[in-house]
Amino acid sequence: MPHARSSSVWQRCCLLILGVALCVVPKTSALALLVESGASNTTAPSDDPGFIHVGKRAQFSAVYLGNGWVITANHVPVGPVEIDGTAYPEVAGSKVRFDEAGDPADLMAFQIDPAPSLPILEINSDPNLTGESAVLIGYGPDRGAAITACGTDGYLWGGNAGIRWGTNDIAGYVNVAGLNPIGELTASFYTAFDQGGSSHEAQVVTGNSGGALFVKNGSEWELAGTLFALQNSGACQPPSSALYGNASYSVDLARYRDQIIATVRPECSDEIDNDADGLIDFPADPDCTSREDDYEATVGVPGLGPAGLSALAVALLAGAALPRRRIAPRRPLPARERGGDGPTPQTTPGRAHTRPPPR
Ligand SMILES: [Ca+2]
Ligand SMILES: [Ca+2]
Ligand SMILES: [Ca+2]
Ligand SMILES: [Ca+2]
Numbered sequence: 001m002p003h004a005r006s007s008s009v010w011q012r013c014c015l016l017i018l019g020v021a022l023c024v025v026p027k028t029s030a031l032a033l034l035v036e037s038g039a040s041n042t043t044a045p046s047d048d049p050g051f052i053h054v055g056k057r058a059q060f061s062a063v064y065l066g067n068g069w070v071i072t073a074n075h076v077p078v079g080p081v082e083i084d085g086t087a088y089p090e091v092a093g094s095k096v097r098f099d100e101a102g103d104p105a106d107l108m109a110f111q112i113d114p115a116p117s118l119p120i121l122e123i124n125s126d127p128n129l130t131g132e133s134a135v136l137i138g139y140g141p142d143r144g145a146a147i148t149a150c151g152t153d154g155y156l157w158g159g160n161a162g163i164r165w166g167t168n169d170i171a172g173y174v175n176v177a178g179l180n181p182i183g184e185l186t187a188s189f190y191t192a193f194d195q196g197g198s199s200h201e202a203q204v205v206t207g208n209s210g211g212a213l214f215v216k217n218g219s220e221w222e223l224a225g226t227l228f229a230l231q232n233s234g235a236c237q238p239p240s241s242a243l244y245g246n247a248s249y250s251v252d253l254a255r256y257r258d259q260i261i262a263t264v265r266p267e268c269s270d271e272i273d274n275d276a277d278g279l280i281d282f283p284a285d286p287d288c289t290s291r292e293d294d295y296e297a298t299v300g301v302p303g304l305g306p307a308g309l310s311a312l313a314v315a316l317l318a319g320a321a322l323p324r325r326r327i328a329p330r331r332p333l334p335a336r337e338r339g340g341d342g343p344t345p346q347t348t349p350g351r352a353h354t355r356p357p358p359r
Contacts (some may be wrong), residue, residue, distance in 0.1 A: 041141070041164040041200060049214035049221035050121055054137040054163055055083040061138040061163070061211040062222065065109065066120030067292060069264035072210030072348065073228040073251070074108045081112050096263050098256040105186040106178055106228050109253045109264055120291050122217070124224035124262070127254050129170045129189060129215055136191070136202045136248070137165045138211020138227055147243075150236040153195060157205055166202020168193070168248070170215070176229055176249055187255035189225065190215030195244040204230050204248040205240075213250045225250025268293035288338035307356050 026258035044051035053064045068091075070081050074167070078095050080087045091111035098107045100261035144156035144162065178184040191213075193203035204211070204227050213225030230248035237243055253260065262288045267274045268281050268288035275297035282288035285296050 003219050003316070015020070039160070039162075040117065041166060042162045044351070045165055049135045049137075049216075050223070051137055051163075051165060052084050053079040053118060054139070054212050055088075056139045056163060057210060059139070060209050061140075061227070062114075063121070063210065063212045063226070064116055065123075065223075065260075065264050066116055066118060067128045067264055067266050068111045068113060068115035069109050071107070071109045071223075071226060071253075071264075073226055073258065075228075076102070077209045078110050083116050086116070088116060089356075096259075098259045098263075100185075100187060100255055103185045105177075105184075105251060105256060107186065107226055107253075107256055108143070120265065122220060122222040122224040123253055123256050123257050124215060124217065125180060125215070125257055126174075126215075126224075128173075129224060130172055132170050133198065134168055134170055134191065134302065134317055135165055135214045135221075135228045136168060136211065136227065137163065137214070138268050139163045140205050140211075147238065147241060149238055149241065150233040150243055152233070152244045154193075154241055154246070157240045157242070165200070167198040168202050169192075169198060171247075174251065176251075182224065186228070187252045188229070188249045188336075189249045190249045192244045193242060193244055202248070203242040203246050205242065224235040224253055226253065234253070265293060266294045266295040 001021055021281055053209075055062050055064060055070065057070075057072060057076055060072065060076040062070040062076065064070050064081070064083055070208045074097055078090050079179040080089050082088075089112060091113050094111035096109050098105050098109075109331045138162060140157075142158035142160040142162070144158035146153065148154075162266060170189050172180045173187075176188050178186065191202075194201060209226075209228050211227040212223055213227060213314075214221045216222070227248065227250050231247040231249070233243050233245060235352075261271055265271075268285065268289040271281060273280045273296070275285075277285065277287075277297070279285035279296075281296070282291045287296055287298055289291075
């Protein structure tokens, strides 16, 4: 009964908001699956939201979004990301931090090269997921011994670290203040660790951040959150433990979605009509061979930004002939500058050199 639980969580969260004013929010993440131990839940669930996309970033987590980009908490350092047993080096200087109304969030993305052969992840746009079932995936310890503290039951963290999944449901929304500098707010939602909760009730643990929270939109899974903070029961709670009543916080990706899409997507899945032909992305724009395709126009006729359209208008007014549409092989494509809207010389550094096969 999510609604019965969310009432008590809301009251506790009010206390948290006061605490947040004093900036007492531990940074966290990765999962202690407090109903599981050992190797349990270290392979994809049968209804898989994207387990293989969640990677290990040092002792933290990061999620592969597709197109050569990973997303993680801003307090996770940039570096190589291990995905499905393979380490992918970071692209120097590629980090982009996301913000809202002048508040830089505890959320960023950076590129890895080569790009893993995995599809582009969908990102949730629903601003209210309260009551929705979620799957959480991150790198962290398993469940250890049962304990009782602060008048409630729980578990110590175990000694088997790995990427594992768990479940919970979204209890509500709150802005979480960062520790440094004081006052930067990260839009987030939270789950409560409940005795008798969901089938694989999960709570994040201090030490790792950047893991994934997925929810279903109809029949399709979407990435909705980046795990980044927790609330515990205070001084009475033993270190390295999770108690019923603790909460886990995820960055609300819906609030940063436009920035994320603009940063990490190729033209054929960036939700923009890049070449002004009235058709947006794959499969609507026939020049797109897949969501991973870099160009929404035939190669040789790159997408027209405002400057390009102005130039074209000037050319038409001057009676100039339109350039002939040239049919050219799509690959290999030149490298593309991040945020650019057209091809750049082959000497441009960075960017993925491999691409996933069309789905
Ligand atoms: Ca719960
Ligand atoms: Ca597009
Ligand atoms: Ca188009
Ligand atoms: Ca087109």
